[in-house]
Amino acid sequence: MWYVCWGTSVTSGNRLTHVWDASAYLIAGDEPTLIDCGSTEGYAALKRDLKSFGYAPKDIKRVIGTHGHWDHLSAMAKLQEESDAQLFIHEADRRQVETGDPALTAAYLYNKPFPPARVDGLLTHGDVLDINGYLFEVYHTPGHSPGSVSLRTEFHGLKLLIAADTIWGGYHPRIRSSLEDWEKSLDRLLELEFDVMTTGHCPPALIFDAKRHVYEARQQLGVYWNPWFKPFHSSFAATILKGLLESVVQAVPFPFRPIARARPARRAHRTSVVCSTAWRPIYQRDNSLGFTEIRLPVRRAFLARGLGSGTAQ
Numbered sequence: 001m002w003y004v005c006w007g008t009s010v011t012s013g014n015r016l017t018h019v020w021d022a023s024a025y026l027i028a029g030d031e032p033t034l035i036d037c038g039s040t041e042g043y044a045a046l047k048r049d050l051k052s053f054g055y056a057p058k059d060i061k062r063v064i065g066t067h068g069h070w071d072h073l074s075a076m077a078k079l080q081e082e083s084d085a086q087l088f089i090h091e092a093d094r095r096q097v098e099t100g101d102p103a104l105t106a107a108y109l110y111n112k113p114f115p116p117a118r119v120d121g122l123l124t125h126g127d128v129l130d131i132n133g134y135l136f137e138v139y140h141t142p143g144h145s146p147g148s149v150s151l152r153t154e155f156h157g158l159k160l161l162i163a164a165d166t167i168w169g170g171y172h173p174r175i176r177s178s179l180e181d182w183e184k185s186l187d188r189l190l191e192l193e194f195d196v197m198t199t200g201h202c203p204p205a206l207i208f209d210a211k212r213h214v215y216e217a218r219q220q221l222g223v224y225w226n227p228w229f230k231p232f233h234s235s236f237a238a239t240i241l242k243g244l245l246e247s248v249v250q251a252v253p254f255p256f257r258p259i260a261r262a263r264p265a266r267r268a269h270r271t272s273v274v275c276s277t278a279w280r281p282i283y284q285r286d287n288s289l290g291f292t293e294i295r296l297p298v299r300r301a302f303l304a305r306g307l308g309s310g311t312a313q
């Protein structure tokens with residue numbers, strides 16, 4: 001079980017539910033709320049993870065959609081079958097979720113349908129959502145998709161930015177990506193104050209030194225685009241093999257375990273994974289965008305930060 005921050009838990013993501021899943025967060029409390037809910041492929045595993053936190057799908061009151069893509073929201077229709085969960089999303093990504101448009105939902109990348117889901121409310125820039133006593137500010141950050149939003153909240157004095165695919169999401173006109181909008185969105189995020197960040201596809205982890213990474217993403221934006229990479233579904237076997245290999249590495253007892261370094265991300269959407277020894281702060285630089293990930297439960301991350309070693313080198 002992983003915690004991003006006290007009060008917010010990661011329930012879904014490529015390390016937890018399914019390799020194609022985006023990260024989903026649970027804000028526990030009287031009105032259990034998810035930020036994104038992952039894909040149809042990961043739904044069974046999402047239920048398993050919710051159960052580990054003491055919840056069932058029927059308990060979920062609402063889902064805040066960061067944007068209308070398959071890996072973030074295609075499980076919503078199923079969740080709505082099993083609960084009264086309401087879906088909130090930005091207007092600009094609304095229609096694709098209601099229709100399941102295979103291009104606009106990016107479902108074509110996965111060769112799977114996007115079951116249309118009911119949208120119950122809209123998110124607008126400047127909204128402040130009170131979710132179980134935590135305030136989440138909504139920032140409209142289009143670019144990856146027209147309706148992408150980022151959320152900022154504060155837990156025990158730590159400002160957390162949930163940037164979703166605004167950081168590290170893929171670009172393509174087919175999903176209505178816009179470099180011009182994306183530049184403005186990153187500039188908008190750079191004006192914000194935040195201490196730590198999570199993205200839509202990182203392992204369950206907090207990214208410290210977050211502002212620098214957003215700045216580097218801003219510098220990187222639009223520098224290079226290679227359209228010849230394989231879509232997700234055609235590289236699925238390779239992804240599974242990679243996961244198995246990492247499992248084997250993790251099974252080797254410390255101190256004999258090597259620090260296995262994943263190959264650089266070949267697409268913007270693929271998570272670059274750091275495989276570290278457990279319970280030791282390992283800071284490792286990703287080869288594509290320079291992200292440094294700290295794969296630790298948050299208490300250890302706080303400890304490392306307190307010792308002054310939590311800042312990426």
Ligand SMILES: [Zn+2]
Binds near residue numbers: 071072165169200201
């Ligand atoms: Zn995504």
Ligand SMILES: [Zn+2]
Binds near residue numbers: 069169
């Ligand atoms: Zn996306």
